[in-house]
Amino acid sequence: MSKPYVVGIDIGGTNTVFGIVDARGSILATGSIKTQKYTEITDYVNALHEELSRLLAQENVTDQIAGIGIGAPNGNYFNGTIEFAPNLPWKGVIPLAQMVREKFNIPVTITNDANAAAIGEMTYGAARGVKDFIMITLGTGVGSGIVINGQMVYGHDGFAGELGHVIVRRGNGRLCGCGRTGCLEAYTSAxxxxxxxxxxxxxxxxxxxLRQLPIQEITSKDVYDAAVSGDKLSQEIFEYTGTILGEAFADFIAFSSPKMIVLFGGLAKSGExxxxxxxxxxxxxxxxxxxxxxxLVLSELKESDAAVLGASALGWEAS
Amino acid sequence: MSKPYVVGIDIGGTNTVFGIVDARGSILATGSIKTQKYTEITDYVNALHEELSRLLAQENVTDQIAGIGIGAPNGNYFNGTIEFAPNLPWKGVIPLAQMVREKFNIPVTITNDANAAAIGEMTYGAARGVKDFIMITLGTGVGSGIVINGQMVYGHDGFAGELGHVIVRRGNGRLCGCGRTGCLEAYTSAxxxxxxxxxxxxxxxxxxxLRQLPIQEITSKDVYDAAVSGDKLSQEIFEYTGTILGEAFADFIAFSSPKMIVLFGGLAKSGExxxxxxxxxxxxxxxxxxxxxxxLVLSELKESDAAVLGASALGWEAS
Incomplete structure (x- = not known):
């Protein structure tokens, strides 16, 4: 076999992005399909197969793919499934790894998006050579991928690492999307x-x-812009958010004593x-x-590439 | 070599207990020395060597010891040291594994007491065959040993698993022995x-x-006795303590998704x-x-044997 590549597939609620990646993390080519367009999972897999096959043929690497890695919300590493993902069109338990494997006849591994980000960081990013670290993704939600002794932590059922849902305010905390109150995510997501x-x-x-904006429409981006322009209240919002994160991190450290915590996602881009x-x-x-x-470091992966790189890194594991 | 044995050494602030253990967890013989009697570590190691050698000779197994495992407060697995243990007579960093190895010419491994308990439980107790579990020791303090994918979690520096010191009450929590406030240990230890x-x-x-007792002298044992006798306030104390533990466990589970949490120590004996x-x-x-x-289960190891068994299980790893 000539130079080997892997394919990384990042499944998001809106788009599915895929890329062909070499062993050094260089992306040869990428493509995408609309996730929401396919209400039937078989139609989705067919469309993915068609578009990805075309990209592989175009790049002339069809026979050089060692494995396919998939990052998806609620992706389960052990079962090769997506299970009850609230923001995807397919309900219940979807045996996606098997479906994709049957189409391509290539090993396929799946995990959730935050775990994929951690694997990407460990393979190509800030955590290269680091055996114990925690990846925290600060986006619409707060996700996490935990690496201990060089291994991804999946837990007994594949669902470990939901650090966005540890309780940071007991008793009278904010309502979280998960139905409970006081979760880290309810305070420190965008x-x-x-x-x-x-x-x-x-x-x-x-x-x-910020008072110049319609209050219901204020976004974290607005708060960032105002803080950078010197708005005191907006700066305090970052102080408040960062403090809650730092307090939570101190507890995470008492669990696994990591060498590093890597931050990724929109909010992390706010820098200092x-x-x-x-x-x-x-x-x-x-x-x-x-x-x-x-x-405490920022991810070294470009946000546009990170999801695909993370998923692709899992492809090496599958191969 | 005939039937192999290991030696388990449990170093406590008052006593050091050691035992000769076979592969099935049967204790052949035990002995002990007074930890506090030896203010110099070399005197301590000499005394330990003398007493343990005598026990091995007496049982006629001197040449059948595959390894020695030591459980000690602040024991560090990676460094083979005891580091800054507040309740032991020796200050600073003690290279104990090396010192004991040089005396016996047998592989020696050391870890902290809660980790030793977890390894004991995994080898001989309730967690046999369980690859993902958390051991919580409820004693004078609250300790923990975390096992993920069949491996003890040591973290990058050997100090992982201080779950007694996650914060369960922010802001106005109780002062803890560690100098911070609101730690799990400040609420749920004896x-x-x-x-x-x-x-x-x-x-x-x-x-x-309980009002019949001098208030400053009330112990957790008094509360237990009163609760069992039907004292409502004492029962509420258990309710309060158990609730704080259960809330904390829910957060621990979001970290490593264990199959099992094993409880050990005085308080755990309060049963339901x-x-x-x-x-x-x-x-x-x-x-x-x-x-x-x-x-959620209770340890299956007898409390009198558990520390030695746990340390001895580490001896197999050393061998």
Whole structure:
């Protein structure tokens, strides 16, 4: 076999993006289909097969694919399934790994999107050579992928690593999308930051450029822009969000004592605005034996490539 | 070599207990020395060598020892050291594994006492054949040993698994022995239960047989005895303690999705009095995907034997 490649497939609620990747993490070519267009999973797999086959033929690497890795919401590594994913068109348990394997006759591995991001970071990014780290994805939700002793943590059922749903405010916490209250995600996702903005604006009287916007439409991006422009209230929102994250990280560290925590996703791009309060709250709240030991870093993968790279890294594992 | 044995050494603040154990977890013989008697570590190791050698000769198994496992407060698996253990006579970093290895010329492995308990449970106890579980030790403090995919979790520095020091009450939590506030240990250790009793008695006016005791001298054992005799306030203390544990366990499960949580130590012996509120709070607080999946069980090791058995199990690993 000539130079081997893997395929990474990132399934999102809107789009499915796939790419052909070499062993060094260079993307040879990418393509995509609309996830929402296919209400039947068989139609979806057929469309994926058609488009991906065309891309492989076009790049002349059809016979050089060692494995296919798939990152998907609620993807289960052990079962090769997507299970009860609220934002995908297919309900119940979908045996996707098997369906894709039968089409391509290539090994296929699946996991959830945050785990795929962690594997990508370990294979090509900031966590190369790091055996113990935690990946935190700060997007619409808060996800996590945990690596211990060089291995992805899947847990007994493949569903480990839901750190967006540890409870950071007991008793009177915010309602979370999962139906419980006080989850980390309810405070530190992009949506959480927007909620904090609305709370601050309603409960306080100090000036803020955010008051020029319709309150229900404020996004985390608006808060970021205002904070960068010097808006004090917006800066406090980042302080508040980062503090909650840093406190939670101190607890995560007491669990697995990682060498590194890697942040990824929209909010992480706010740079020091969010990193400083996280770092300060984390260090302040750490048990003495962990202080000063844990690196807090930003993902080194480009956000547009990261999902496909992460999934592709899983493809090497499948092969 | 004839039938192989291992030696397990459990180093406590008061006593050091050692035992000769076979592959099925049967203890052939045990001995002990006073830990506190030896302020110099070399004197301690000499005394340990002398007593243990005598026991091995007496049992006629001197040449049949495959390895020595040591469980000790602040024992570090990677470094083979005891590091800054507050309750032991030797300060700083003690290279104990090396010192014992040089005396006996047998492989020696060391870890902290809660990890040793987890390894014991996995080798001889309730967690046999279970690849993903968390051991929680409820004693004077609250310790933990985490097993993921059949492997002990040590973290990048050997100090993973300090779940007694995750924060369960933010902001105005109780002062913990670690110097921070709101730790799980400050509420659910034996000392924590006694503190709860004093708080309840001081803040409330309802009757309790506990009021017959000098308030500063109430122990968790007193609370247990009163609860079993039908004392409502004491039963509420168990309810309160178990609820805090169950809430914390729900967060631990979101981390590693274990198949089982094993409870060990004095408080765990309270049986259903503590197990029922833990189970209820845990299930109530679990993210939907984990509900009904995690077994909550009591250790199957006799408390008098468990520490030595746990340490001895590590001896097989050393061999």
């Amino acid at each position: 949506t959480g930051v927007a909620r904090t903005a609305r709370e601050f604006l309603e409960l306080r009287n100090d000036e803020s450029t 605005l969010i990193m400083r309060p996280i770092r300060e709250a984390m260090e302040k709240n750490l048990l003495a034996i962990y202080k000063g030991k844990v690196k | 000392t924590g239960v006694a503190r709860t009793a004093r708080e309840f008695l001081e803040l409330r006016n309802d009757e309790s047989t 009095l503590i197990m029922r509120p833990i189970r209820e709070a845990m299930e109530k607080n679990l993210l939907a995907i984990y509900k009904g999946k995690v077994k």
